[in-house]
Amino acid sequence: MNEKLLMETVSLAGKIMLASGSEVYRVEETMKYMLLKSNYPVAEALVLATGLFVTLDDPNRETITITRRVPARSTNVNRICEVNEISRDFCSNQITVEEAYDKLLKIEKESIYSKRWKFLGIVGVSAFFAPIFGGTTMDVIGAGLVGVILALADCLVKKIKLNDFFTNAFCSFVVAVAATVIKKFFLPECSSDVMIISAIMSLVPGVAFTTSIRDTLNGDYSSGSARMLEAIVVALAVAAGVGLGLVSWDAFWRWIA
Amino acid sequence: MINQVVSSILAVYFFTMLLEIPKRYAIYASLVGGVNWWVYLVALEGLESSMMAAFFASLAVAILSQIFARVQKTPVTVFLVAGILPTVPGAAIYRCVYYFIHNDSAQCTYYLLQTIQIAGAIAMAIFITDSLFRMLQHYQNRKASIG
Incomplete structure (x- = not known):
């Protein structure tokens, strides 16, 4: 051999x-x-x-x-x-x-879902996680709209090849602004909190965090802690993006009004 | 409740596109996701503890995934990763860091604890099932080699 x-x-x-x-x-x-x-x-x-x-x-x-x-x-x-x-x-x-x-x-480079399927996936995840977080039918529609904008932002970011941290931060920034704008001008009966949380479900590292604990339980301590840190960094990017989005929209609105 | 279960099946189905789960397993994976959320809701009503509910929901997911994996002859991960999605503490992790940035330590600690409790419960349930099925397989192999 x-x-x-x-x-x-x-x-x-x-x-x-x-x-x-x-x-x-x-x-x-x-x-x-x-x-x-x-x-x-x-x-x-x-x-x-x-x-x-x-x-x-x-x-x-x-x-x-x-x-x-x-x-x-x-x-x-x-x-x-x-x-x-x-x-x-x-x-x-x-x-x-x-x-x-x-x-x-x-x-190694194979992908079974094309870009269109991925787009649809982001929109669908965003829309159908809304009821899990206590959203109504209107929230599903609102979250779906936010999902469309998130998917567009995702396409844009992939074109300019930002690094991981800024990809997540930028996408969540867009989500926060989109959800606030949709609530304010189009669907006032929606909850912007539900829309934001269900839209960021495709970014947030829930599975990575759970895998890190599973690695730790299996005795792979170094990988477990490394993955946990990775999950925390991703969560930090998402939370920073959303936080910045909400604050800057607030400032922008006050400046206009 | 039925609305939530149906929407969790749909949410997991759309998530399979992002996780690149092969199309022939996507329906099974989403069903596992639906079972997860259904058990979670039922357990939450009876036990009134989100950690215990997440534990039993993940136990159901892990066992179902092991069975599907054996029937379909594919790695357990296919159904496991998709199935645990509805209970995975994604929102809690985000809220924890969000309140951390906003300097609200009470809310931050609350969500941090929730994240660790739920992720720990899910990991524990998967770990227990995994070890159990390994033991079973080992026993079967030994019986086969003796008999």
């Missing part, structure tokens, strides 16, 4: 899973299973929230180590499924290491 390619394949599989928001123990488990295919006596995979290390060790041969940095994480369940399938096929000898590597390269 080509050990070097096996290492490349294993680290790529781990990198994709980690960047797609999988739990750390699941990434390590998948990598370890794939490493069993080598004939080295010691095979280790260490995964942290921001990167991973793989080592194949043998006293009689040269040690192979690969390090991969994973700078950005977002949830992409499809990629986790695909990697899982490839690793299962590989471990049961149905595909060779070359085929596995090619397949992994292909799914």
